[in-house]
Amino acid sequence: MAAFSAWFWNERFWLPHNVTWADLADPAPGVEYPKAGHLFAAFPLALGIFAVRILFERCIAGPCARSLHIQPGIGRRAQPNAVLEKVFTSITQNPDSRHLDGLSKQLDWEVRKVQRWFRHRRNQDKPSTHTKFCESMWRFTFYSCIFTYGLRFLWQCPWMWDTQLCWYGYPYQVMTPGLYHYYVTELAFYWSLMFSQFTDIKRKDFLIMFIHHLATVSLISFSYVNNMTRVGSLVMCVHDASDFLLEAGKLANYAKYQRLCDFLFIVFSAAFFITRLVVYPVWVLNSTLFESWAIVGPYPSWWLFNFLLLVLQVLHIIWFYLIARIAVKAMLRGKVSNDVRSDIESSSGEEADTPTGGPRAFSHPPKGENGTRSHCVAAKDGVQNHSSW
Numbered sequence: 001m002a003a004f005s006a007w008f009w010n011e012r013f014w015l016p017h018n019v020t021w022a023d024l025a026d027p028a029p030g031v032e033y034p035k036a037g038h039l040f041a042a043f044p045l046a047l048g049i050f051a052v053r054i055l056f057e058r059c060i061a062g063p064c065a066r067s068l069h070i071q072p073g074i075g076r077r078a079q080p081n082a083v084l085e086k087v088f089t090s091i092t093q094n095p096d097s098r099h100l101d102g103l104s105k106q107l108d109w110e111v112r113k114v115q116r117w118f119r120h121r122r123n124q125d126k127p128s129t130h131t132k133f134c135e136s137m138w139r140f141t142f143y144s145c146i147f148t149y150g151l152r153f154l155w156q157c158p159w160m161w162d163t164q165l166c167w168y169g170y171p172y173q174v175m176t177p178g179l180y181h182y183y184v185t186e187l188a189f190y191w192s193l194m195f196s197q198f199t200d201i202k203r204k205d206f207l208i209m210f211i212h213h214l215a216t217v218s219l220i221s222f223s224y225v226n227n228m229t230r231v232g233s234l235v236m237c238v239h240d241a242s243d244f245l246l247e248a249g250k251l252a253n254y255a256k257y258q259r260l261c262d263f264l265f266i267v268f269s270a271a272f273f274i275t276r277l278v279v280y281p282v283w284v285l286n287s288t289l290f291e292s293w294a295i296v297g298p299y300p301s302w303w304l305f306n307f308l309l310l311v312l313q314v315l316h317i318i319w320f321y322l323i324a325r326i327a328v329k330a331m332l333r334g335k336v337s338n339d340v341r342s343d344i345e346s347s348s349g350e351e352a353d354t355p356t357g358g359p360r361a362f363s364h365p366p367k368g369e370n371g372t373r374s375h376c377v378a379a380k381d382g383v384q385n386h387s388s389w
Contacts (some may be wrong), residue, residue, distance in 0.1 A: 046191035141248035163287035
């Protein structure tokens with residue numbers, strides 16, 4: 001363990017030339033530098049956020065949903081059948097005609113009855129609109145609050161107006177209480193998302209979102225440990241700027257306010273383009289790539305940090321391409337098209353007894369025509385949106 005620790009915390013990887021951990025370990029009285037141990041505070045805070053979320057959904061989001069006539073729906077459940085259940089869990093949830101014929105003969109059921117059983121069984125796992133509304137309202141509330149806090153905090157910070165100040169004096173930059181609270185709260189929230197993903201609406205991109213949350217946690221922790229917190233705070237604020245708009249659009253969709261939903265989608269698309277494809281590369285990447293090179297100079301962790309930020313920019317371009325496709329379809333069809341990210345739902349063509357029509361923006365059908373999913377229209381997440389680091 002000692003050898004691993006020495007290798008992992010190699011000063012020549014983490015810190016600029018001629019800087020050691022000892023130089024940062026004993027600052028002047030009243031001065032605090034970031035330390036890896038500070039991040040442990042995120043774990044109990046994440047549990048606290050998770051508990052607050054449960055109370056919020058029960059005491060606030062639930063009553064709001066009911067006031068909008070969104071009731072907790074209890075769909076028709078498939079009758080117990082061991083043979084079909086085994087096929088459903090082990091082989092396929094949507095059997096083809098060959099499987100249907102075989103099961104029909106084995107059970108002495110009509111093929112239509114077997115199809116109906118699988119349809120009802122799939123719908124058992126489909127989350128209700130009430131559940132999705134409560135989850136989105138929680139994320140909307142958090143994203144709104146953290147973006148407001150981050151913007152108010154950074155408004156008073158000189159490095160927001162002159163990004164070169166992110167690098168002058170680096171890495172001997174003081175960790176202020178406001179910056180620490182901003183960082184640890186963001187980190188704790190994404191830890192809580194990793195916890196809650198196992199109890200949230202099950203989506204087909206569960207593994208992708210889990211890796212996304214893990215990467216987000218890693219990036220926030222990485223930038224904290226080597227004291228890139230000033231530029232890190234700018235990255236977090238830029239990404240938070242559009243997340244709450246996405247969740248607001250979902251809420252409008254679940255409440256069946258189609259015009260509001262379409263309007264919010266347009267606002268979200270514009271905010272996403274401005275923050276991710278204009279502000280982020282011109283303001284943030286310019287600072288991390290060029291200003292830091294001129295002021296501090298490159299070193300191993302600098303290369304890794306910038307590589308990850310560039311990968312993030314590539315993802316922004318891909319995500320906006322998917323958003324633009326939805327926007328084009330919206331203009332052609334007169335309303336916002338489907339989100340290309342999916343829940344565990346079946347296609348509308350299969351669910352013959354599922355009502356059609358109504359708002360579809362920010363909904364979560366199965367894989368779309370292009371066979372892709374946009375994880376930025378999640379979120380979230382919400383990049384749950386998703387769409388964060």
